[in-house]
Amino acid sequence: MIYCDGGSTYTKILYPHGKLEIIPTQEMLRDKTRRFDIATGHAAKNRCGLYVNELMALAHGTLSLVKEDNFTVVDIGSRDTKYIVIRDRKVISLDWNTSCGGNLGFTVELLGRYYGLDYSELSPSREKIQVTCGLLGMEKIFDEINKGCSPAESVAKFLNGMAFHTYQFCQSPSLLYLSGGLAENSCFVQTLNQYCEVRPLGRDILLRGLVEIGKSKAVPGT
Template structure:
């Protein structure tokens, strides 16, 4: 059985028939149009699968498998949206999915790194930030700052910190926040959160699918 998380920028696959083989990461643009998998989630999950699971459901089940706590908040930051699940007393208590205010957030952050030839692992967290509620619209802050004489690196760093703070507020301002998604590998982004942050990597939804497959099939 093949599981897949079809993201906007990257797709994650797991072949349950190969127990020793871990998840495979593939750029979405390289996915064959006639591809079919057994169980999927993600933006294009319905298109490529026999059985589909809602992303919030996959995120919640993945969190249950990876987080050994009764109360926590798990935030997933993707290329095109942000979503969270919150647990209290071991039960799902709240959830949220923001496409508009999280629009192209992860994609924009990745694009800016390439465009300005930056390395987020080397950029320090800035003291100041921009008020950013949308990845695309927020880029105007960068252009204005660069025009005023602020360096490109500093301007982008302020933008990334603004994105992180917006995501933090969306998740409910928790003292501890578990993070899912490719931005777990972005040092500038993860260090911009004003709370204890626990990165879980980009395969949390895939872990949720694995548990669902175990129960259903």
């Protein structure tokens, strides 16, 4: 079967035998012939035999990797942030934020390109800009730069503010599993580590969840 996580900016596709393809979502949308057996993410909703809610895919994918009975996982995408609290291997709490805290992944990528930043080399800041929204936080970054702060330090402060907001949004856990593209952003991971222990899971957790769901569901057309 072919699995797809159709995000706002990037689409992840898992083919038989384990090949993973990551392409811009706009490229996927231009190809009207692309179809998937099981998919999640709004961009792939009308292109699949079985559509799965993103929170369900996140839960199944994380449970397939994490062996603890109790934990919290957060997935940060281009346009939204969602988290799940697991107790005794069952979901007891979840939330999905598409406004405040939304657009975090998109904003971080945009800032990196605009200022030519390498997040693997950017040092975390102990200071933070008080922000709750990715896009609206950009104005405060410009304010910091106007005060004489370097673009790199200003972005690091922004990451600290968003990391703190993410930590609070997830109910302030002592341990947090991190899914999504920012799991590969070392500066963000180190910054979030100032507030809790962080264990990155990578950016293919929703695909793993689709595979688990596919094992137990009949998919139309297969």
